[in-house]
Amino acid sequence: MFEQLFKDPTLLRRLKRGDDDAYDEWFLEITSLLHAYFRRWKVRPDQLPDLAAAVLAELWESRFKDYDPERGSPGAFVALVARRVALDHRRAEKKNEALPLDDSVDLIYEIPVPGFDDDGEDRVTRLESALKALQRRERSLLLRKFEGETTKQLSRRFRISESAVKSKLRRIVKKLQRIHQVNSGGNFDP
Amino acid sequence: MKLKTPKNTSAENEVLEYPENPEQFALQVRKKLAALLLNRLHAQPVRDLGAVVSLGSWIASTREQAHITERDLAMALDLTEESIPQICSDQFLPWTMTPSRMADLMILFRLHFDAITKFLNSGGAERSNTETTSNAISTSKVKPWLSDLREELLVRNSEDLIH
Numbered sequence: 001m002f003e004q005l006f007k008d009p010t011l012l013r014r015l016k017r018g019d020d021d022a023y024d025e026w027f028l029e030i031t032s033l034l035h036a037y038f039r040r041w042k043v044r045p046d047q048l049p050d051l052a053a054a055v056l057a058e059l060w061e062s063r064f065k066d067y068d069p070e071r072g073s074p075g076a077f078v079a080l081v082a083r084r085v086a087l088d089h090r091r092a093e094k095k096n097e098a099l100p101l102d103d104s105v106d107l108i109y110e111i112p113v114p115g116f117d118d119d120g121e122d123r124v125t126r127l128e129s130a131l132k133a134l135q136r137r138e139r140s141l142l143l144r145k146f147e148g149e150t151t152k153q154l155s156r157r158f159r160i161s162e163s164a165v166k167s168k169l170r171r172i173v174k175k176l177q178r179i180h181q182v183n184s185g186g187n188f189d190p
Numbered sequence: 191m192k193l194k195t196p197k198n199t200s201a202e203n204e205v206l207e208y209p210e211n212p213e214q215f216a217l218q219v220r221k222k223l224a225a226l227l228l229n230r231l232h233a234q235p236v237r238d239l240g241a242v243v244s245l246g247s248w249i250a251s252t253r254e255q256a257h258i259t260e261r262d263l264a265m266a267l268d269l270t271e272e273s274i275p276q277i278c279s280d281q282f283l284p285w286t287m288t289p290s291r292m293a294d295l296m297i298l299f300r301l302h303f304d305a306i307t308k309f310l311n312s313g314g315a316e317r318s319n320t321e322t323t324s325n326a327i328s329t330s331k332v333k334p335w336l337s338d339l340r341e342e343l344l345v346r347n348s349e350d351l352i353h
Contacts, residue, residue, distance in 0.1 A: 001206075020261055031216040032208050039207035049215065053222035060227060060257045 001037065002082070003075035005030055030056070034082060041086045054085045095148060123184070130179040138172045145169055217265060224266035227256040228299055235302035235351050239309055246280035252299060253278075267294050284310065285331060289338040296343065296351055303340060303352045310336075 005026065006012065014022030034052040043051055058081045131139060137158075144154060155162045209215035231252065239248045253263055260274040276282060277295075284292060284306060295301065310332060343351050 020259065023259065024261075027220065028212055028216045031219045032212045034219075035209045035212075035215055036206035048209075049218040049222050052215075052219045053226050056219065056223050057226045057230065060223070061230070 001075075002030075002033055002078040003073060005033070005078065006074045030078070037079075037082050038086060041090065043086070043089065047089070051085055051089055055082045058085065126183040127176075127180055130176050130183055133179045134172065134176060138168075138175070141165070141168060142172050142176070220262055221266045224256075224258050224262050225298060227258055228252070231256045232300040235300050235305075237302040237304045237308075239305050244280045245284060245306075245309060246278045249295070249299065250278035266298055267291075285335040289335065289342040292339055293342040293346060293348070296339075297346065297348055301351065303336075303343065306339070307336065 011022055011026060015026060031052050034055055035048055038048055038051050039045075055078070059078065131142075134142070141154060141158060144157070149157070151162045151165050154165045158165065160168070239245065253260070258266075261271050263269075264271040264274050287295075292306075296303070296306070340352060343349075
């Protein structure tokens with residue numbers, strides 16, 4: 001799809017001469033193509049400018065020095081760089097995969113964030129003691145989830161099914177919330 | 191885990207999602223690209239301009255090192271293209287720029303506050319612009335400007351350029 005960037009010999013000649021308007025024209029075309037390319041990778045719209053800029057930075061910095069005409073066209077080279085950026089992005093997204101979209105997420109939002117609550121520090125201390133009150137295995141499961149492990153990885157690590165991981169996580173968060181309520185002066189109703 | 195590239199079929203090509211406003215998208219990318227290239231060049235904030243004659247010449251040489259055109263830089267800073275050569279040839283003394291404009295420049299070029307103060311203390315601004323030596327650095331002018339600049343950087347969460 002990037003072949004069309006290199007098809008207009010007049011534009012390329014103007015680019016070589018350092019014509020700023022030709023550069024603008026070419027830039028408009030390559031950014032539109034990169035937009036379309038990354039949308040196919042299901043990249044979120046707000047992340048598109050960053051990814052397009054990352055591809056262009058690679059091209060600018062390498063100044064096409066990695067480009068080998070014997071291995072393919074310049075368009076294919078742009079596609080290769082774009083693919084590399086898309087893969088890196090996808091890997092990073094996988095790594096930062098959020099908590100499962102179940103009710104535990106809503107419960108986690110109940111946990112206060114220091115700086116957003118007047119008594120944040122106290123609540124964090126109480127939450128720390130609530131975490132310590134969990135069983136070792138429960139705490140380990142919850143913390144590993146927070147550290148980014150997927151349900152599948154947790155399932156292998158703790159030798160339980162994936163659905164068991166999800167239900168345990170839900171129960172642990174609820175338990176943590178109950179302990180936290182008691183520590184905050186509320187009633188504990190196990 | 192093997193990640194797969196989306197298949198490039200002709201049917202998919204027909205539904206490629208081009209930007210709704212290509213010019214606006216290109217502008218966004220251009221700004222990001224300038225910031226990215228300069229950030230890669232100076233991962234850590236620049237605390238000393240070194241042996242350069244002036245702030246303008248430092249900006250000009252850094253722009254070239256980062257392979258950024260004057261137009262890219264103008265777009266990244268929301269300035270007119272004509273103002274870039276003026277900045278690079280020191281037609282503006284640092285403190286004649288608004289703290290906000292200077293903060294834009296510092297954030298984009300990763301220029302630390304210390305670099306600016308060192309430059310001013312060393313008389314760099316006077317050396318770089320002989321025509322303005324009559325406007326000798328007036329402490330009463332520069333000090334409040336530096337204080338406003340520091341404030342502006344703090345407001346923009348650019349603590350790394352201050353501490």
